[in-house]
Amino acid sequence: MHPLEDTTRFEPAEVEPRIFARWLDSGLFHPEPEGEAGESYSIAIPPPNITGSLHMGHALNGSIQDVLIRRHRMAGRRTKWILGTDHAGIATQAQVERALRAEGTSRQELGREGFERRVWEWREHYGHTIVEQLKRIGASCDYAEERFTLDDAYHRAVVEVFVALYHQGLIYRDRYIVNWDPGSHSAISDLEVEQRRERDTLYSIRYDLVEGGAACQGPAGRAPRASDGGGSVTIATVRPETMLGDTAVAVHPDDERYRALAGRTAILPLVGRHLPVIADDYVRMEFGTGQLKVTPAHDPNDFEIGRRHDLEQVSVIGEDGRMSAEAGERFAGMTVMDARAAVVEALRGEGRIVAEEEYEHEVPYSHRSGERIEPLISLQWFMHMNELAAPAIDAVRDGRVRIVPDNHRRVYLEWMENIRPWCISRQLWWGHRLPVYYCATCGHVHVAASAPERCAQCGGEPRQDEDVLDTWFSSALWPFATLGWPQHTPQLRAFYPTSVLSTARDILFLWVARMIMMGLRFTGEVPFAEVYIHSVIQAPDGRRMSKSLGTGIDPLDEIDRHGADAVRFGLLAMSSSQDVRYSAEKVRQGQALANKLFNATRFALLRIASMRGSPTHPVALDAIEPGWAGPRPRAIEDRWILSRLQEIVADTAARIDDYDFSHAALGLYDFVYAELCDWYLEIVKPRLAGEPRGGAAQGGAGDREARVRTGSANANQAASVERNDREALAATLLYVLRTTVALAHPVIPFVTEELWSHLDSSGGLLAGCPYPRADTSLIDRDAEIELERAIEAVAL
RNA sequence: GCCCCCGUAGCUCAGUGGAUAGAGCGGUACUCCGACGAAGUUACAGGUCCCGGGUUCGAAUCCCGGCGGGGGCACCA
Numbered sequence: 001m002h003p004l005e006d007t008t009r010f011e012p013a014e015v016e017p018r019i020f021a022r023w024l025d026s027g028l029f030h031p032e033p034e035g036e037a038g039e040s041y042s043i044a045i046p047p048p049n050i051t052g053s054l055h056m057g058h059a060l061n062g063s064i065q066d067v068l069i070r071r072h073r074m075a076g077r078r079t080k081w082i083l084g085t086d087h088a089g090i091a092t093q094a095q096v097e098r099a100l101r102a103e104g105t106s107r108q109e110l111g112r113e114g115f116e117r118r119v120w121e122w123r124e125h126y127g128h129t130i131v132e133q134l135k136r137i138g139a140s141c142d143y144a145e146e147r148f149t150l151d152d153a154y155h156r157a158v159v160e161v162f163v164a165l166y167h168q169g170l171i172y173r174d175r176y177i178v179n180w181d182p183g184s185h186s187a188i189s190d191l192e193v194e195q196r197r198e199r200d201t202l203y204s205i206r207y208d209l210v211e212g213g214a215a216c217q218g219p220a221g222r223a224p225r226a227s228d229g230g231g232s233v234t235i236a237t238v239r240p241e242t243m244l245g246d247t248a249v250a251v252h253p254d255d256e257r258y259r260a261l262a263g264r265t266a267i268l269p270l271v272g273r274h275l276p277v278i279a280d281d282y283v284r285m286e287f288g289t290g291q292l293k294v295t296p297a298h299d300p301n302d303f304e305i306g307r308r309h310d311l312e313q314v315s316v317i318g319e320d321g322r323m324s325a326e327a328g329e330r331f332a333g334m335t336v337m338d339a340r341a342a343v344v345e346a347l348r349g350e351g352r353i354v355a356e357e358e359y360e361h362e363v364p365y366s367h368r369s370g371e372r373i374e375p376l377i378s379l380q381w382f383m384h385m386n387e388l389a390a391p392a393i394d395a396v397r398d399g400r401v402r403i404v405p406d407n408h409r410r411v412y413l414e415w416m417e418n419i420r421p422w423c424i425s426r427q428l429w430w431g432h433r434l435p436v437y438y439c440a441t442c443g444h445v446h447v448a449a450s451a452p453e454r455c456a457q458c459g460g461e462p463r464q465d466e467d468v469l470d471t472w473f474s475s476a477l478w479p480f481a482t483l484g485w486p487q488h489t490p491q492l493r494a495f496y497p498t499s500v501l502s503t504a505r506d507i508l509f510l511w512v513a514r515m516i517m518m519g520l521r522f523t524g525e526v527p528f529a530e531v532y533i534h535s536v537i538q539a540p541d542g543r544r545m546s547k548s549l550g551t552g553i554d555p556l557d558e559i560d561r562h563g564a565d566a567v568r569f570g571l572l573a574m575s576s577s578q579d580v581r582y583s584a585e586k587v588r589q590g591q592a593l594a595n596k597l598f599n600a601t602r603f604a605l606l607r608i609a610s611m612r613g614s615p616t617h618p619v620a621l622d623a624i625e626p627g628w629a630g631p632r633p634r635a636i637e638d639r640w641i642l643s644r645l646q647e648i649v650a651d652t653a654a655r656i657d658d659y660d661f662s663h664a665a666l667g668l669y670d671f672v673y674a675e676l677c678d679w680y681l682e683i684v685k686p687r688l689a690g691e692p693r694g695g696a697a698q699g700g701a702g703d704r705e706a707r708v709r710t711g712s713a714n715a716n717q718a719a720s721v722e723r724n725d726r727e728a729l730a731a732t733l734l735y736v737l738r739t740t741v742a743l744a745h746p747v748i749p750f751v752t753e754e755l756w757s758h759l760d761s762s763g764g765l766l767a768g769c770p771y772p773r774a775d776t777s778l779i780d781r782d783a784e785i786e787l788e789r790a791i792e793a794v795a796l
Numbered sequence: 797g798c799c800c801c802c803g804u805a806g807c808u809c810a811g812u813g814g815a816u817a818g819a820g821c822g823g824u825a826c827u828c829c830g831a832c833g834a835a836g837u838u839a840c841a842g843g844u845c846c847c848g849g850g851u852u853c854g855a856a857u858c859c860c861g862g863c864g865g866g867g868g869c870a871c872c873a
Contacts, residue, residue: 008835
C-alpha cells in the first residue's frame with residue numbers, strides 16, 4: 001500500500017509489480033485439484049509458441065480470459081487457468097537453425113541429438129519470455145503448473161494417442177501427393193498452405209500423336225493434323241517444366257471433338273515417352289484446348305486421375321526443389337524456375353508452343369516458410385478424419401459445444417463436413433518423434449509406445465522413424481494432456497472438461513476443431529463447453545498488424561506508456577464480434593478511468609478521514625462502523641446512486657457472461673464518470689464538508705448541490721447536518737466505492753487491487769473477494785426519476 | 797466459384813422492427829469552483845444511417861438487387 005496523500009495520479013509502473021507479486025504469493029492463482037469439473041471454472045490458454053513474444057492478439061485474448069477467470073474466481077468457483085507453451089516445430093527449428101548459421105554451423109553438422117540438445121538449451125533461455133510477458137498484463141494463470149507440449153508427460157499422451165489411432169486403423173502410411181514446403185524441407189498440411197494470386201504465362205503446347213488408331217476427327221474438320229500424319233493434341237499449362245513428368249493426356253468423355261482420341265497415344269516432346277490418351281470427366285471441355293496433360297507426380301488433381309487410371313508416376317522434381325534425374329540429363333539439377341525457362345526454350349526451338357497468354361491464377365505458398373509449395377509424391381503418415389469428425393460435428397450441432405459468436409458455427413460445420421485426411425508427419429528434428437519402428441532387415445513396421453527389442457517378424461533390429469509429428473497433433477490434446485491424461489489425475493477430474501476456450505478465428509480448424517475431435521475420442525467428453533472467437537485487432541489504418549509490414553504495435557510498449565489496466569480496458573472496449581482497428585483512444589480512456597477511480601477513492605477517503613478527525617487512513621468501512629450491516633441512505637442522491645449501482649452491478653456481470661466485453665468495460669466507464677463522479681460526488685461534497693444540506697449557494701459544487709435541491713421535489717426538507725448524517729454518508733460512499741472497485745476488478749485488476757488495500761482493513765486481496773451481486777432491495781425507481789429530473793433541471 | 801462479415805457524426809464504434817439515431821475521441825464555446833491540470837465540468841456544432849427497389853401502420857434494423865471493403869473455403873490445367 002502506498003499513502004494516498006502522496007500522489008494525485010495513479011502510477012501503474014510503481015503499482016503493478018508490487019500488486020502482481022502479492023497475487024502470486026497469495027496462491028490464489030493455483031487452485032487445489034479437488035472436486036469435480038462441474039464445480040470449477042477452467043480455461044486452457046492457447047499455448048503461445050516458445051519462439052513468440054507477446055503481440056496484440058495475445059494481449060487481447062489474455063485480457064478476455066483473465067476477465068472470465070477473475071470474475072468466476074470472485075464468484076466463488078474453484079478456478080484454474082491452465083498455462084503452458086507450444087514447442088512449435090517448424091518455427092522453433094527455423095529460429096534455432098538461423099542462430100546456428102550465424103555461428104557458422106548447421107543442424108546437420110551437430111547431428112540430430114546435438115541439435116535437439118541445442119534447441120532445449122535455447123528453450124531454457126528464451127522459452128519463458130512470453131510467460132513473463134503474460135504477467136505484465138495481469139494474467140492470473142496458474143504459474144505454479146506451467147506445461148510444455150514436449151514435456152515427458154505430454155509426450156506420453158501424444159504417443160498413447162498415436163498408437164491407439166494406428167491400431168484403430170485411423171493412422172496410416174501412404175505414398176501420396178503432399179504439399180512439399182522446400183523452405184522447411186518438410187511436408188505440411190493443407191491448412192498450412194495459403195493461396196496467392198499470381199500472374200503467369202499459360203503456354204499451349206502441341207504433342208504429336210502416334211500414327212494409327214482412330215483418326216482424330218474434330219468437328220468441321222477442325223482437327224489438327226500434324227505433318228507426321230498422326231495428328232496432335234494441344235495442352236495448356238502454366239508449369240511447362242512439369243511436362244517432363246507427364247504420363248498421359250486426358251480429354252473429357254463427353255467431348256465430341258476429342259473423345260475418339262481416347263485410346264490413342266501421344267508422344268511427349270523433348271522426352272519421347274509414349275502417353276496414353278485417356279478420357280476422364282475431371283477435364284473441363286471449355287478450358288484451354290479441352291485437352292489436358294496429366295502429371296500424377298506433381299499435381300494433386302493429376303494424382304487422382306493417375307490413381308483412377310493406374311498411370312505411371314514420374315517424379316521430376318525432388319524434395320530439394322530441383323529437377324531430378326528423371327527429368328533427364330538436360331534438366332536435372334536445375335531449379336524449377338530455370339527448368340521452366342529451359343523447357344520453354346527447347347519447345348520453342350521445336351516449334352511446339354502454339355500460344356502464350358497472360359494468366360492470373362492461385363499459387364500455393366507455405367504459410368510457414370513463405371516459399372512456393374511443390375506438390376510431390378512422398379511417403380508420409382496420414383490420419384483419416386471422417387470418423388473423428390462425425391461426433392465433433394454432432395457436439396456442435398446439438399450445442400454441447402457452443403461457438404460464440406454463432407456465425408462461426410456454420411464455418412466450422414462446413415469445414416468439418418468436407419474434412420480430408422491430415423498429413424501428420426513432418427521431416428523435422430524438433431518435435432514428437434513418431435512411435436514407429438521399422439525392422440532394418442525385413443522392413444516390418446512396429447507401432448508402439450516404446451521401441452521393441454527385436455523385430456517380431458524376423459528378429460532384426462528395429463529403427464525408429466526419423467519424422468516428427470505435426471505440432472498441431474500435440475496441440476489437439478492440450479486441454480486434457482496438460483492435466484495429466486492418460487493418467488486419471490485429480491487435476492483431470494477437477495478441471496476437465498474446461499469451461500471455455502477463447503481464441504481468434506484463424507486457428508478454428510487448425511486447433512479448435514481438432515481438440516474437439518480428440519477430446520471426444522479419448523476422453524468421451526467435449527474439451528470445453530463454449531468457444532469464444534474474439535476479434536482480430538488490425539492496425540489503426542485497417543491493415544493487418546504485422547512486424548514485417550511495420551504496422552505492429554507492441555502491447556508491452558503500450559503497457560509501459562499507459563499501464564496494464566489501460567491496455568486491458570482499451571482492448572476489451574475496442575473488441576467486438578468482428579475484426580476491429582486498434583484504437584489508441586480506448587486505451588487512453590482506460591487510463592483515464594483508472595486515474596479517475598483512483599482519485600475519486602482518494603478524495604472520498606481523505607475527506608472521510610478528516611471529517612472523522614483522523615488525519616490518516618486507512619479508513620475502512622468496518623472501522624468506521626463496526627458491525628456494518630449495509631448502507632443507510634439518508635438523502636435522495638444516496639438512494640439514487642445505490643439504485644444506479646445495482647443496475648451496473650447486474651449489467652456488468654451479465655455482459656461478461658455474454659462475452660460482451662466491450663459493453664462491460666464501457667458500461668463501467670460510464671457509471672464511474674457520468675454517475676458516480678460527475679454527479680454523486682459533486683452533490684455530496686458539501687455534506688462531506690459538514691455544510692448544511694440545501695444551504696445557500698456558495699459557488700462551486702455547493703452551488704450545484706443547491707441547484708439540485710431546488711430542482712428536487714423535496715427541496716424544502718433540507719435538514720441540518722448531524723453527525724449521524726455524515727457517518728451514514730461515509731458508509732454509503734464507501735459501500736458504493738467498494739462495490740464499484742470490486743465490480744471493475746476483472747477488467748482493471750491493478751488499480752482496483754491497489755485501491756482495495758485502502759478500502760478494506762482486513763488486508764485481504766480483492767482478487768479473492770466475492771464478486772458483487774445486485775441487491776434488489778436497493779433499487780429505487782422513484783429516486784432515479786427524481787434525481788434525473790433534478791439533473792435535467794440543472795442542465796437547463 | 798461457393799460461403800461469411802461489414803458499410804451509421806471528422807475518426808473508432810454502439811444501436812438490428814417503434815418516438816427528436818447514440819457514445820468515446822476530435823472540433824467549438826465555457827468553467828478556473830473543495831479528488832483528478834499531459835486534468836475536470838457543461839453546452840453547442842456535426843448524420844440523404846453506402847445506393848436502388850420491396851415488405852410493414854412504421855425500416856439504420858427484415859427481404860431482393862447493386863456498389864464498396866474485409867475474411868474463410870475450394871484440385872480447375
